[in-house]
Amino acid sequence: MTAASGMAALRMEGVDSFYGHVQVLRGFDLELKSGEVLCLLGRNGAGKTTALKTIMGLVPATAGRILLGDADLTKLPPHEVPKAGVAYVPQGRRLFSELTVAENIEVGLMTRGKGAATREAVLDLFPVLRERLKQRSGTLSGGEQQMLAMARALCLEPQVLLLDEPTEGLMPSMIARIRETVAGLRERGVSTILVEQRVDAVLPVADRVAFIENGRNRETVPVERLRADPDMVHRYVGVG
Amino acid sequence: MTRLSPSAKSIALHVGVVLLLLALNVLLPEYHRGVLARVLVLAVFAMGYNLAFGYTGLLSLGHAMFFAAGLYGAGLTVYHLEWSVWPAFATGLVAGTALALVVGFLALRTTGVAFMIVTLMFAQVFYLTTLYFTTYTRGEEGLVLPQAARVLAFPGGVLNLSDPSTRYLVALALFALVLAVTLFLARAPFGRSLVAIRENEERMRMLGYDVFANKLASVVLSGLVCAAAGAAYAVLFGYVGSGFAAIQYSILPLLWVLVGGAATTLGPLIGTLFMFYVIDTASSYTTAHLLVVGLVLIGVILFFPKGIAGTVRERWLPWLP
Numbered sequence: 001m002t003a004a005s006g007m008a009a010l011r012m013e014g015v016d017s018f019y020g021h022v023q024v025l026r027g028f029d030l031e032l033k034s035g036e037v038l039c040l041l042g043r044n045g046a047g048k049t050t051a052l053k054t055i056m057g058l059v060p061a062t063a064g065r066i067l068l069g070d071a072d073l074t075k076l077p078p079h080e081v082p083k084a085g086v087a088y089v090p091q092g093r094r095l096f097s098e099l100t101v102a103e104n105i106e107v108g109l110m111t112r113g114k115g116a117a118t119r120e121a122v123l124d125l126f127p128v129l130r131e132r133l134k135q136r137s138g139t140l141s142g143g144e145q146q147m148l149a150m151a152r153a154l155c156l157e158p159q160v161l162l163l164d165e166p167t168e169g170l171m172p173s174m175i176a177r178i179r180e181t182v183a184g185l186r187e188r189g190v191s192t193i194l195v196e197q198r199v200d201a202v203l204p205v206a207d208r209v210a211f212i213e214n215g216r217n218r219e220t221v222p223v224e225r226l227r228a229d230p231d232m233v234h235r236y237v238g239v240g
Numbered sequence: 241m242t243r244l245s246p247s248a249k250s251i252a253l254h255v256g257v258v259l260l261l262l263a264l265n266v267l268l269p270e271y272h273r274g275v276l277a278r279v280l281v282l283a284v285f286a287m288g289y290n291l292a293f294g295y296t297g298l299l300s301l302g303h304a305m306f307f308a309a310g311l312y313g314a315g316l317t318v319y320h321l322e323w324s325v326w327p328a329f330a331t332g333l334v335a336g337t338a339l340a341l342v343v344g345f346l347a348l349r350t351t352g353v354a355f356m357i358v359t360l361m362f363a364q365v366f367y368l369t370t371l372y373f374t375t376y377t378r379g380e381e382g383l384v385l386p387q388a389a390r391v392l393a394f395p396g397g398v399l400n401l402s403d404p405s406t407r408y409l410v411a412l413a414l415f416a417l418v419l420a421v422t423l424f425l426a427r428a429p430f431g432r433s434l435v436a437i438r439e440n441e442e443r444m445r446m447l448g449y450d451v452f453a454n455k456l457a458s459v460v461l462s463g464l465v466c467a468a469a470g471a472a473y474a475v476l477f478g479y480v481g482s483g484f485a486a487i488q489y490s491i492l493p494l495l496w497v498l499v500g501g502a503a504t505t506l507g508p509l510i511g512t513l514f515m516f517y518v519i520d521t522a523s524s525y526t527t528a529h530l531l532v533v534g535l536v537l538i539g540v541i542l543f544f545p546k547g548i549a550g551t552v553r554e555r556w557l558p559w560l561p
Contacts, residue, residue, distance in 0.1 A: 153446075
């Protein structure tokens with residue numbers, strides 16, 4: 001399953017971050033290997049989404065470092081992080097609903113992509129979008145919206161993709177399609193951090209799983225270990 | 241029968257509107273031609289406001305200052321320095337653009353209600369400044385520009401801007417130019433990025449956009465267009481007064497754009513024209529004309545919740561830009 005090379009695509013070292021006066025991440029460490037799918041699991045409020053937002057600079061890191069390869073992302077303004085090679089698909093998709101599918105993709109292409117070639121590659125990944133190019137994105141189904149959100153992020157040609165609950169509220173066929181896409185991206189060398197609540201949605205696609213608790217990464221384990229020891233999920237997440 | 245593409249339909253509609261307005265120059269009686277010339281210039285003001293509010297989602301309560309900067313930039317140089325129309329008009333544009341750059345740079349550090357208040361305060365400062373320097377501006381009473389100075393010189397001749405037909409055609413030329421620019425922008429990547437910023441700033445940041453720079457560009461462009469309207473008003477109608485810098489002239493373009501349809505190319509013209517004639521007609525029947533205007537506005541919002549052009553686009557003509 002894994003195409004991970006062992007080299008770190010992205011590292012968080014001792015990162016602290018706050019929402020106002022409330023500390024969320026506490027000495028947070030994480031290593032995403034090149035070409036792997038790393039899943040963050042944890043209870044609500046554990047700090048999974050905050051970890052992604054901190055990588056993107058949306059929540060500032062007050063201590064520690066965030067490295068993309070050798071490049072330090074920690075002090076970059078948020079709009080420079082995607083240009084460095086990290087794309088983020090937030091929970092709830094957040095499309096530009098007044099724009100058409102084609103225009104959403106075009107907006108994604110303008111900052112980093114390579115124009116027509118990138119557009120075609122992205123549409124090849126999500127053929128259903130090709131049939132809906134002139135449709136306003138707000139009128140797409142939930143699954144199609146998720147695909148468009150991923151397509152728009154992939155227009156940045158990222159080295160690292162951050163996905164926050166991409167399967168939330170989708171029907172099983174769509175979940176399978178999203179999973180296939182994540183696996184396909186891994187084959188192309190894209191490293192992915194996946195935040196999910198549903199363990200069953202993670203197991204078929206993840207290489208490793210990091211358990212997040214109280215703003216810390218408690219343990220990162222290969223997915224095989226999780227299969228062998230299902231109680232581990234119960235210990236950290238509270239569900240089996 | 242060949243079906244026109246959405247793009248061809250849209251261009252045909254806009255060309256048609258400009259040609260219709262051109263024909264009205266000879267078809268309309270004197271009074272209505274004068275009203276329409278004024279409406280065209282104020283519609284340009286509304287189109288400038290629409291760039292910031294409609295497309296970018298910046299609800300400013302201070303755009304009167306950009307209109308007035310153009311108005312005073314052109315008017316004061318004609319009146320006091322006896323400049324000719326071209327350099328005076330250019331001064332108006334520079335004044336409005338520079339003001340938009342400074343105000344945008346400071347005000348865009350805020351968002352939402354704070355942005356409204358900050359722009360309102362800047363506009364009040366501008367308004368009070370025009371009242372303070374009455375020696376030069378003559379405050380609310382204003383300045384009447386001499387007819388002899390309101391002449392547009394060309395290599396091949398001169399145009400007398402006091403002449404009703406010439407004034408109408410010059411107003412139409414400015415309107416057509418700004419309409420073409422707006423149409424181009426609405427279809428260009430920059431225009432789409434402004435709409436995307438309006439919909440979700442954070443998402444745009446996550447796609448690598450410098451949102452502040454894009455919003456500043458929008459405010460500056462908006463200020464430039466509003467200043468062009470103000471400068472044109474000064475030289476076409478020959479009057480420059482503090483009333484144009486007052487809060488009423490910050491609220492009016494918002495109203496025109498909302499009635500006509502925010503983020504539509506023709507909405508500002510429709511809204512300005514509609515409001516002008518509703519007020520004009522109602523005031524000829526009753527002194528309580530604002531009551532009638534209020535009722536009409538309630539009706540418009542009930543039946544056209546996204547403004548006239550916005551609702552037409554949503555319900556019947558999805559290709560309408």
